[in-house]
Amino acid sequence: MEKFIVKGGRRLTGEVTISGAKNAAVALLPAVILSDEPCVLENVPNISDVNISLRILKEMGAEVTMLGKDSYRIDPTRIDKFCVPYETARKMRASYYFLGALLGKFNKARVSMPGGCPLGDRPIDQHLKAFSALGAEYTLSQGMIDLRADKLCGTQIFLDVVSVGATMNAILAAVKAEGLTIIENAAREPHVVDLANFLNSMGANIMGAGTDVIKIRGVNKLYGTNYAVIPDQIEAGTFMIAAAATKGDVLIKNVTPKHLESITKKLEKIGVNIEQYDDSIRVYVDGPLVKTSVKTTPHPGFPTDMQPQIATLLTLAEGTSIVTEGVWEQRFRYVDELRRMGADISVDGKVAVIEGTGKLMGAPVKACDLRAGAALIIAGLAANGITEIEDIFHIERGYDCMEGKLRALGADIEKVNIPDDAAQNNQKKNAV
Ligand code: UD1
Secondary structure, three states: OOOEEEEEEOOOOOEEEEEEEEEHHHHHHHHHHOOOOOOOOOOOOOOOHHHHHHHHHHHOOEEEEEEEEOOEEOOOOOOOOOOOOOHHOOOOHHHHHHHHHHHHOOOOOEEOOOOOOOOOOOOOOHHHHHHHHHHOOOEEOOOOOEEEOOOOOOEEEEEOOOHHHHHHHHHHHHOOEEEEEEEEEEOHHHHHHHHHHHHHHHOOEEEEEEEOOEEOOOOOOOOOOEEEEEHHHHHHHHHHHHHHHHHOEEEEOOOOHHHHHHHHHHHHHOOEEEEEEEOOEEEOOOOOOOOOOOOOOOOEEHHHHHHHHHHHHOOOEEEEEEEEEOOOOOOOHHHHHHHHOOOOOEOOOOOOEEEOOOEEEEEEEEEOOHHHHHHHHHHHHHHEEEEEEOOHHHHOOOOHHHHHHHHHHEEEEEEEEHHHHHHHHHHHHHHH
16 A cells, blocks of 8 residues: 655645646546547646556557657557446546547547545436437446447537536537537536637637637538647646745746636635746735635636645634535535644535634545545645555546645655555554
């Protein structure tokens, strides 16, 4: 079992470079299937969700060649399998993008129901609604989703909830459909725009991405392209908060400041200084941190994927802060772990009340999901003493070499591998 051991109390200083966006990469990789020629993707993050996506592509018959540390040439022309089995799909929520991409290219797809972080009920009814509207029929059996269409035809799709996944899947399935597709109440996240830009660079005709109405005129053929994934908004936000929590001074490079606006505004309210440049952002603290209220909403609101991290920062701020989760049902599971570190947080449904104590203490804790894991690292960096974080595989799904990047900023963090027997003995000792 691998763990992070964090010795807290060091200010983060220096420069860090942000990797490509996880939530864009996991959609762009399946989108390559739609091309009739090889594509090159750059700025691809080295994270386990990307490795799983690449493995799925290879298992389907695509030829994947690594060109550099973050770039790949993917030739989808020999794909002859249209199925993503349970063993791979269960590890990654975003395996659902193979549904839209395979359907859009081959008019058929068979993908296991997706896994991913346990954030409460995670239905895919809106994805299926979009596929049906385009002319596909679906069946669900043995945990597999089967999609089939004689032909896909442009149509009007109204999403009942603003869903990133359903919006991107609707785009993937509609890009080669005959005629015009209009997606209403579409998600506006930067990764939705990135998917549209990528497909347009392949010859697609997608307009309005980044607004809530996306129009797609179907094309017959998509061509090879060379494209760089956008920087990861959430990784950047996580480093901004890590810098703030340690009262550090960090220049965060390879970011799109516009994508970070909602995070920047909130941090400024808390007392964090932020300087924005073209593609970097400096974060430093030279005064007290103060309470605020945060509510997560779809983009351009404050991202739900930054909620555990900002809540952690607020435990270090003066006063009572309120954090309201507006997207997921169960996104406060990490609170019990923060309490073990001395945080004073009470949760009622989707609202957390945080009494800022100004300090945290090191403790053994467990990452219960990806962003919760990032929050525990931030807590460990700011805490007095040693924090041991278990279940770090969650963190490695979405952060490219987080411990290496933090170490380069002066953090005392290391990854240790404890043999499973020793880990079990420890667990037994702790349970007694
Ligand atoms: C994506 C992100 C995830 C982020 C989330 C919200 C990826 C791989 N993951 O997840 O990191 O937390 O956006 O920004 O990009 N919903 C339905 N029916 C559906 C689909 C969604 O009711 O068919 C609901 C969900 O239960 C949730 C809300 O819509 O309450 C938002 O979900 P959605 O935007 O689809 O999240 P994901 O795309 O799964």
